[in-house]
Amino acid sequence: MNPLYSVAEIRAIEQRAAEALPAGTLMQRAGQATANAALDMLPFSTNGARVLVLAGPGNNGGDALEAAAHLTYSGAQVDVLHFPPAGEQSAERAAAQRRAESSDAIFNDIGGSALAGTEWNLIIDGLFGIGLARPVSGALRTLVDTVNTLGCPVLALDVPSGLDADTGAVVGPDGVAIRATHTITFIGDKPGLHTCDGRDHAGQVTVAALDLEPRQFPSVRLHLNEARFFARKLKTRRQNSHKGSYGNVAVVGGARGMAGAPILAARSALHAGAGRVFAVFADDAPSYDSGQPELMCRAAAGFDLDSSVLVLGPGLGTAPQSVELLKRAVASASALVADADALNLLAADAALQAAVAQRGAGCIITPHPLEAARLLGCAITAVQADRVAAARTLAARLRATVVLKGSGTVIAAPDGDAVINTTGNPALATAGTGDVLAGLCGSLLAQGWPQWEAALAAVWLHGMAADVLVTDGVGPIGLTAGELVPAIRAAINRLVQQHGR
Numbered sequence: 001m002n003p004l005y006s007v008a009e010i011r012a013i014e015q016r017a018a019e020a021l022p023a024g025t026l027m028q029r030a031g032q033a034t035a036n037a038a039l040d041m042l043p044f045s046t047n048g049a050r051v052l053v054l055a056g057p058g059n060n061g062g063d064a065l066e067a068a069a070h071l072t073y074s075g076a077q078v079d080v081l082h083f084p085p086a087g088e089q090s091a092e093r094a095a096a097q098r099r100a101e102s103s104d105a106i107f108n109d110i111g112g113s114a115l116a117g118t119e120w121n122l123i124i125d126g127l128f129g130i131g132l133a134r135p136v137s138g139a140l141r142t143l144v145d146t147v148n149t150l151g152c153p154v155l156a157l158d159v160p161s162g163l164d165a166d167t168g169a170v171v172g173p174d175g176v177a178i179r180a181t182h183t184i185t186f187i188g189d190k191p192g193l194h195t196c197d198g199r200d201h202a203g204q205v206t207v208a209a210l211d212l213e214p215r216q217f218p219s220v221r222l223h224l225n226e227a228r229f230f231a232r233k234l235k236t237r238r239q240n241s242h243k244g245s246y247g248n249v250a251v252v253g254g255a256r257g258m259a260g261a262p263i264l265a266a267r268s269a270l271h272a273g274a275g276r277v278f279a280v281f282a283d284d285a286p287s288y289d290s291g292q293p294e295l296m297c298r299a300a301a302g303f304d305l306d307s308s309v310l311v312l313g314p315g316l317g318t319a320p321q322s323v324e325l326l327k328r329a330v331a332s333a334s335a336l337v338a339d340a341d342a343l344n345l346l347a348a349d350a351a352l353q354a355a356v357a358q359r360g361a362g363c364i365i366t367p368h369p370l371e372a373a374r375l376l377g378c379a380i381t382a383v384q385a386d387r388v389a390a391a392r393t394l395a396a397r398l399r400a401t402v403v404l405k406g407s408g409t410v411i412a413a414p415d416g417d418a419v420i421n422t423t424g425n426p427a428l429a430t431a432g433t434g435d436v437l438a439g440l441c442g443s444l445l446a447q448g449w450p451q452w453e454a455a456l457a458a459v460w461l462h463g464m465a466a467d468v469l470v471t472d473g474v475g476p477i478g479l480t481a482g483e484l485v486p487a488i489r490a491a492i493n494r495l496v497q498q499h500g501r
């Protein structure tokens with residue numbers, strides 16, 4: 001189920017496991033697992049392959065030293081850039097150091113020019129793991145900067161050095177972290193590898209459980225998203241069904257000059273399978289959408305907000321009539337997705353926030369980090385400094401399902417369950433993709449999905465559609481939000497073929 005463990009949880013698991021094992025066992029297993037992963041990344045003939053091992057002062061460095069010794073046995077030429085601890089070191093690290101020193105590894109104080117002038121087949125980053133306590137600075141900062149310019153494969157041990165394993169933020173301010181192509185993470189997977197700066201620094205992540213048994217792992221409330229979490233809600237369509245079987249969605253927004261946003265959201269809702277979709281405009285409604293005449297365009301005045309699942313916010317604006325619409329929507333009995341300006345209006349109105357928290361019909365909110373910061377009354381940097389915590393706090397406060405967008409979108413429930421999404425790419429960093437996501441959430445709700453599974457599936461499908469388009473060369477540069485819509489339709493139909501019942 002792809003659980004994600006905090007540093008505190010990993011430390012507790014590690015401590016209990018270490019007590020039951022001969023001293024040094026876990027570090028030896030970590031070193032062996034690292035060597036195996038490194039061999040997978042080296043040329044088939046490892047003879048003479050150039051490997052640089054960066055070994056820091058703590059046990060992360062110990063793992064690296066273990067790996068260095070193993071790799072020499074395979075014939076690789078291993079240079080070790082060693083940063084011994086200023087004070088005492090753990091017994092297992094000392095043993096690892098002795099093993100590396102008595103192997104063919106070359107302990108070398110490689111200067112910047114030799115480092116940059118060598119064609120490394122692989123660099124192993126064992127500078128800092130979960131014990132990173134402050135920003136990487138001084139000579140080590142220069143080293144990290146140099147490694148990041150080299151363009152060779154980089155295998156980070158446990159976590160790329162400089163990255164916070166809990167949050168995925170580069171430890172700063174103005175910090176640096178290794179940009180690895182691969183990360184082998186020990187004992188259990190960590191949230192920081194998958195959100196915020198994590199995806200840019202960790203590369204491809206594999207987990208080495210170090211032969212610990214499943215019973216040694218506590219159950220946790222944070223996971224990576226996967227289709228298994230929502231697959232049971234994917235339904236094969238019955239022959240004897242009609243448009244009324246698949247629900248109504250009303251996208252409410254579209255103040256003057258912003259009519260495109262609700263149209264995009266409404267097209268998304270339609271292509272994701274809703275039976276009937278309304279585009280509802282705060283100001284004058286166009287008579288119809290010539291690009292998608294299946295949509296029904298309406299003015300908000302007089303529109304029955306109890307008749308459809310509501311997607312409120314795309315292009316809504318912040319004029320007084322938009323506030324009134326938000327109040328009507330929150331007071332309605334309909335399931336609600338709140339996005340964009342609906343969230344900005346909500347942030348400015350404590351009474352409305354209380355009303356959202358008391359809604360019987362629930363609510364999904366889909367803030368980007370700035371909207372989340374406004375809702376939380378904090379700076380955007382505070383949200384990004386711990387995205388999972390920010391999403392959980394908002395979910396608890398508003399009693400809503402929160403979709404905190406960004407690299408490694410976080411979905412959080414009021415009860416504390418949280419999931420980090422794995423699909424998606426920078427192609428989504430363009431106007432309108434949020435409208436498409438909100439429409440998709442609304443569409444799944446209209447088709448009878450529970451809020452939690454709808455949010456998980458919508459985020460996963462939205463990202464998967466972008467991933468498929470990028471594989472086909474449509475992006476990441478220049479992908480448009482509208483192009484996502486048919487790709488989402490393809491992705492959802494594929495999932496239903498695989499899992500539908």
Ligand SMILES: NC(=O)C1=CN([C@@H]2O[C@H](COP(=O)(O)OP(=O)(O)OC[C@H]3O[C@@H](n4cnc5c(N)ncnc54)[C@H](O)[C@@H]3O)[C@@H](O)[C@H]2O)[C@@H](O)CC1
Nearest residue numbers: 026030057058059060128129130131132133134135136158
């Ligand atoms: N103890 C064990 O049995 C195991 C340890 N493991 C490894 O051990 C790591 C954790 O080891 P540690 O707790 O020793 O922590 P680290 O090795 O991550 O780093 C701690 C050391 O770095 C120093 N330090 C922290 N931030 C610094 C900075 N910015 N600049 C300079 N020095 C800094 C600390 O003073 C300390 O000496 C894990 O990430 C993992 O790689 C795993 O192999 C699992 C088994």
Ligand SMILES: [K+]
Nearest residue numbers: 128157159161
């Ligand atoms: K590391």
